[in-house]
Amino acid sequence: MKTVHRTPSFTLTRDTAAELERDFILIPLFESDDLTDATMARLAGPDVDQARTRGELTGKLYEVFLSVVPTGDRARRVAFVGAGPRKDFTAERLRRLAITGGLAARRGRFTKVGFVYRASDRLDAPTAVQVIAEGLTIANFEGASYRSDGEPCVLLESAEIRLATSGAAEDAALAKGIVLGESTNITRELANEPGNHLTPRRFAERAVEIATGTGLKVDVLDEERIASLNMGLLLGVARGSQEPPRLVVLSHEPANAISGVTLGLVGKGITFDTGGISIKPAENMDKMKDDMSGGAAVIAALAAIARLKVPVRCLGIVPMTENMPGGKAVKPGDVLTSAAGKTVEILNTDAEGRLVLGDGVWYARQLGATHLIDVATLTGACVVALGKTTSGLFGTPEEWVAQVQQASDRAGDRSWPMPVFDDYKEQLKSEIADFTNTGGRAGGAITGALFIREFAGDLPWVHIDIAGTAWAEETKPYQPKGATGVAVRTLVEVALAADSWSKLNVSA
Ligand code: BES
Numbered sequence: 321m322k323t324v325h326r327t328p329s330f331t332l333t334r335d336t337a338a339e340l341e342r343d344f345i346l347i348p349l350f351e352s353d354d355l356t357d358a359t360m361a362r363l364a365g366p367d368v369d370q371a372r373t374r375g376e377l378t379g380k381l382y383e384v385f386l387s388v389v390p391t392g393d394r395a396r397r398v399a400f401v402g403a404g405p406r407k408d409f410t411a412e413r414l415r416r417l418a419i420t421g422g423l424a425a426r427r428g429r430f431t432k433v434g435f436v437y438r439a440s441d442r443l444d445a446p447t448a449v450q451v452i453a454e455g456l457t458i459a460n461f462e463g464a465s466y467r468s469d470g471e472p473c474v475l476l477e478s479a480e481i482r483l484a485t486s487g488a489a490e491d492a493a494l495a496k497g498i499v500l501g502e503s504t505n506i507t508r509e510l511a512n513e514p515g516n517h518l519t520p521r522r523f524a525e526r527a528v529e530i531a532t533g534t535g536l537k538v539d540v541l542d543e544e545r546i547a548s549l550n551m552g553l554l555l556g557v558a559r560g561s562q563e564p565p566r567l568v569v570l571s572h573e574p575a576n577a578i579s580g581v582t583l584g585l586v587g588k589g590i591t592f593d594t595g596g597i598s599i600k601p602a603e604n605m606d607k608m609k610d611d612m613s614g615g616a617a618v619i620a621a622l623a624a625i626a627r628l629k630v631p632v633r634c635l636g637i638v639p640m641t642e643n644m645p646g647g648k649a650v651k652p653g654d655v656l657t658s659a660a661g662k663t664v665e666i667l668n669t670d671a672e673g674r675l676v677l678g679d680g681v682w683y684a685r686q687l688g689a690t691h692l693i694d695v696a697t698l699t700g701a702c703v704v705a706l707g708k709t710t711s712g713l714f715g716t717p718e719e720w721v722a723q724v725q726q727a728s729d730r731a732g733d734r735s736w737p738m739p740v741f742d743d744y745k746e747q748l749k750s751e752i753a754d755f756t757n758t759g760g761r762a763g764g765a766i767t768g769a770l771f772i773r774e775f776a777g778d779l780p781w782v783h784i785d786i787a788g789t790a791w792a793e794e795t796k797p798y799q800p801k802g803a804t805g806v807a808v809r810t811l812v813e814v815a816l817a818a819d820s821w822s823k824l825n826v827s828a
């Protein structure tokens with residue numbers, strides 16, 4: 321069994337909580353809730369009151385308390401999901417509670433869930449519906465298993481969200497939440513895939529499959545077309561591998577697009593990173609199968625943007641290759657010429673992401689991008705700087721970086737800005753070429769970003785380093801181990817905000 325994920329069939333209802341015909345009813349419970357409001361009183365059985373007094377049911381963040389519903393109700397279980405202090409409640413919390421609750425339902429083998437959202441729960445109803453739908457969809461994901469004796473896993477079949485209001489805004493929010501949840505799962509599925517299964521060629525085929533039916537235009541460039549564009553950096557990285565490279569271009573060109581702007585999204589698509597001749601140590605090298613997470617996020621984001629019919633022209637560009645130490649591999653000291661004409665002295669073949677992105681960013685500009693974002697598992701240095709929960713943001717001008725950061729907040733992808741002062745450029749000076757591909761240990765995430773900036777010209781550009789955030793090494797209540805799908809929702813939120821940034825005077 322490979323990765324499985326399914327979107328539960330969602331319905332919205334204003335029925336009282338007790339009327340929900342559901343196996344499993346999820347209710348966020350704040351620490352301060354006293355269980356006497358009407359909703360709670362109908363659902364809380366005697367065991368709940370006792371549990372509250374005993375301190376077993378506290379409302380602490382992500383606590384799950386399962387209760388047998390009182391007789392007369394048709395639901396079989398009520399699960400109170402701890403929502404923490406009411407004053408700290410946010411959309412991101414609610415998304416995480418929905419994930420936590422959805423995973424709890426699946427563990428208990430329940431497939432028909434209800435989610436009770438009380439009007440007093442602080443967020444407006446459309447926002448709540450959106451993030452609950454996202455969360456329950458994200459919970460409905462089981463990472464790749466190639467075990468021959470694997471038991472089939474339980475997935476949610478349907479989910480009914482109970483709210484105090486209904487209308488067009490709630491319906492639209494549900495549709496958006498479903499698309500965002502699904503695009504997160506598509507990204508996770510791709511990033512989880514082993515390197516021998518998801519080769520560059522297979523990755524490109526998956527991109528085509530994902531784009532099919534969305535209205536996106538797809539162009540897959542093979543090694544010959546990549547060569548005819550003189551993409552010496554992408555070809556240089558690909559030389560060490562038996563697998564040919566690919567360059568996938570997805571375009572979203574809606575008839576009602578805002579005039580004058582094209583969002584160019586470029587994702588790192590290294591399907592496996594051995595480090596090349598500057599080979600990585602054995603420990604944890606297996607994790608480098610996720611080195612295409614940025615590319616996966618770009619592909620899934622383009623599909624989501626098309627499905628949501630976002631009125632802005634968008635390009636998704638993903639250079640795909642392995643980084644292997646084959647006999648023809650690029651060597652330290654070699655000089656490569658990029659499609660943009662700039663020459664690069666390779667000092668470390670493990671700094672391959674910036675190389676393929678250099679040619680990718682150049683191509684985005686060739687195809688008319690006016691605003692650039694690249695997403696990459698680029699540097700270990702970014703993991704050192706910001707840890708495993710926060711992606712690094714690098715770019716110019718500040719207004720454009722701020723747009724991406726705000727989008728990431730709405731998406732529930734934490735990110736934080738890092739400096740890109742010109743002073744750091746010194747570290748990329750080469751004696752024989754325009755620049756080197758590494759700037760040493762100091763400020764390693766920043767010099768990686770500055771390398772990519774060399775190819776962005778004067779366009780507004782942001783680089784998102786997801787080296788720390790793309791993969792979860794430990795299970796959290798709201799985040800199973802494995803690929804996280806980070807950045808895909810951020811990219812979609814940026815596209816959705818085109819109205820605000822297309823008017824910004826953002827020449828870098
Ligand atoms: N894919 C890695 C970055 C990475 C490291 C991602 C750890 C996730 C976890 C990237 O290609 C790489 O190897 N970067 C080098 C750059 C260095 C040689 C300048 C690094 O970070 O060590």
Ligand code: MN
Pocket residue numbers: 593595643669670671672673
């Ligand atoms: Mn590398």
Ligand code: ZN
Pocket residue numbers: 590593611670672673697698
């Ligand atoms: Zn890499």
